[in-house]
Amino acid sequence: MQLGPAHPIPALCPDLQKSSELFTLTYGALVTQLCKDYENDEDVNKQLDKMGYNIGVRLIEDFLARSNVGRCHDFRETADVIAKVAFKMYLGITPSITNWSPAGDEFSLILENNPLVDFVELPDNHSSLIYSNLLCGVLRGALEMVQMAVEAKFVQDTLKGDGVTEIRMRFIRRIEDNLPAGEE
Amino acid sequence: MRTRGAGRLLGREGRRMADAVLFEFLHTEMVAELWAQDPDPGPGGQKMSLSVLEGMGFRVGQALGERLPRETLAFREELDALKFLCKDVWAAVFQKQMDSLRTNHQGTYVLQDHSFPLLIRMASGLQYLEEAPKFLAFTCGLLRGTLSTLGIKSLVTASVAALPSSCFPWGMPAWRRQPLTMSWSSGFEHSSRHPHSHGMQARWAGSISTLDREET
Numbered sequence: 001m002q003l004g005p006a007h008p009i010p011a012l013c014p015d016l017q018k019s020s021e022l023f024t025l026t027y028g029a030l031v032t033q034l035c036k037d038y039e040n041d042e043d044v045n046k047q048l049d050k051m052g053y054n055i056g057v058r059l060i061e062d063f064l065a066r067s068n069v070g071r072c073h074d075f076r077e078t079a080d081v082i083a084k085v086a087f088k089m090y091l092g093i094t095p096s097i098t099n100w101s102p103a104g105d106e107f108s109l110i111l112e113n114n115p116l117v118d119f120v121e122l123p124d125n126h127s128s129l130i131y132s133n134l135l136c137g138v139l140r141g142a143l144e145m146v147q148m149a150v151e152a153k154f155v156q157d158t159l160k161g162d163g164v165t166e167i168r169m170r171f172i173r174r175i176e177d178n179l180p181a182g183e184e
Numbered sequence: 185m186r187t188r189g190a191g192r193l194l195g196r197e198g199r200r201m202a203d204a205v206l207f208e209f210l211h212t213e214m215v216a217e218l219w220a221q222d223p224d225p226g227p228g229g230q231k232m233s234l235s236v237l238e239g240m241g242f243r244v245g246q247a248l249g250e251r252l253p254r255e256t257l258a259f260r261e262e263l264d265a266l267k268f269l270c271k272d273v274w275a276a277v278f279q280k281q282m283d284s285l286r287t288n289h290q291g292t293y294v295l296q297d298h299s300f301p302l303l304i305r306m307a308s309g310l311q312y313l314e315e316a317p318k319f320l321a322f323t324c325g326l327l328r329g330t331l332s333t334l335g336i337k338s339l340v341t342a343s344v345a346a347l348p349s350s351c352f353p354w355g356m357p358a359w360r361r362q363p364l365t366m367s368w369s370s371g372f373e374h375s376s377r378h379p380h381s382h383g384m385q386a387r388w389a390g391s392i393s394t395l396d397r398e399e400t
Binding site: 025054059 | 204207
């Protein structure tokens, strides 16, 4: 096969470069595929959480490198960093932080708009699907790498007709470094 | 809470970079997930997972293509469509242009990227070279999907010539230093000689080549 010389490649469509929907489009394709692969919504939810966890444990390094954020001293600082730096950086939104528990170990992230669900409608036979469950896994995995065991779960979802999307974050415990068995 | 420097990173350029990172992490996880599901990934199973990844990429490529302004869809020549793919689509997805585009003007196009981002993260090593097709399938589908929105039927495959020379784990023998070349070959056959016809047939081909090793 005889190929000609290299062709110069001019720009034709600068607008396309400004679009940053690749992640949300790919995520949609993933959820669609998982719904085909797994028989019930619960399994899809678990799989999204697991994948999110695997992403989170690596994403934290990227986040710390980009954001230059220092060590958080308490869960309130953590909440601020999650909402005002991390969400803003990766998803372009700043959820509000509300509903603190009296003990200061639980709070809610309220997302007025969830960028993952642009153009998405849940079909009728997937009412138990937690479409954005990857996010919960990401939060859990990322925080585990900075020594925090947390639980993250969706308690409201615009895809299910709620007015907002709400993620409830609960601090479980601080993770100490584990010693190998047999050592003191 | 110290967030020095975060302001600059939260601007539009920072957002695009971060979105790219999210996509890369998601892509890596998707490859791992779709492989893990198959308990016996023999040659047939491997093909199924590759075609699943390719199919997902196709849908994403179509969706990206549908977001294009209508003017851009009216390419006068097929080559213009390929140039668009190499510059605008590739840059939207990977924040860089394709490094070269060549054609034989008979429906075959070879696109080369010297530092394909989805492969950069992989360690170098012969066993990882065998894994490379899994990391190319989604992108092949994406190109095919975008082309289909432009009215061009195609078959896209990719080959990897070498893994990045910068990714040597400690203690590995030094690989012969070659730039990473990912070649995308596309063969187009015109179903009619009319330059503005749509529905042109296309055929792409690719292969994986193994590296020579030299001991340090």
